[in-house]
Amino acid sequence: MRIATWNVNSVRSRIDRVEAFLERNDIDVLALQETKAVPDQIPTMNLEIAGYEVAAVGYDQWNGVALVSRVGIEDIKVGFPGMPEFNGKAEARALGAVCGGVGIWSLYVPNGRKPDDPHYAYKLEWLAALKAASSEWHGTPTALVGDWNVCPFDEDCFDPSQFKNSTHLTQPERDAFFAIEADYRDVVRPHVPGPEKYTYFDYYRQRFERNRGLRIDFVLGSPTFAERVTGAFVDLEERDPAKFAGAPSDHAPVVVDLAD
């Protein structure tokens, strides 16, 4: 089984590329983040023709996550137990389901904006709640996949000195990520040590062309998931502005292969 995660930065503006990506890489399950769509807005006709089912959640134009699967979508969960809201407003940042016998959570961790912004505290609170909830599932084959908006190590950032007053590299964010890694393993890092390790490139300043990116999209596997992983890669072709018509997402998909 082949599983992928991709912050698509609007599924409506890139539905053709989603379909092409699924076909090009022979994907069984795709977790999407930043769909920027409510479920009714997600065009599924061609996906249905190709045999994929879609589960999605979205309340407004900013967030939204989805799962696309051709190996079934069962036991769908919108949000995880204890998932915090921001200012009392529910946000579409987590969707779980069982696909092909494996629990997959599509996660869009809050960005945090700036260290002194309320969204930063919300991000830490959100990750702590995910730690608590996910520890309940780690005995089953489960993957926590998505855009984590955290660089766990300096080597995951093209230039840490540029992030002194920014989010993503702060110790509290890293500690929150590492707490979850106590139960789950990064199953991609061993297969993608570098230099093709970055999953996000800012649209500005030709960051992709200069390979100046961040590794912030992760597949964390429970022990019984991780032991089945046979390979992984970052699909940098999908992020390459020169490869396809139209603007790419600012994130590249991450692909993981699982033994049966």
Added chain:
DNA sequence: ATGGTTGTAGCACAA
């Protein structure tokens, strides 16, 4: 520090 580029319910704001 600033700027640069995408996306959306856009002519402001989030990333």
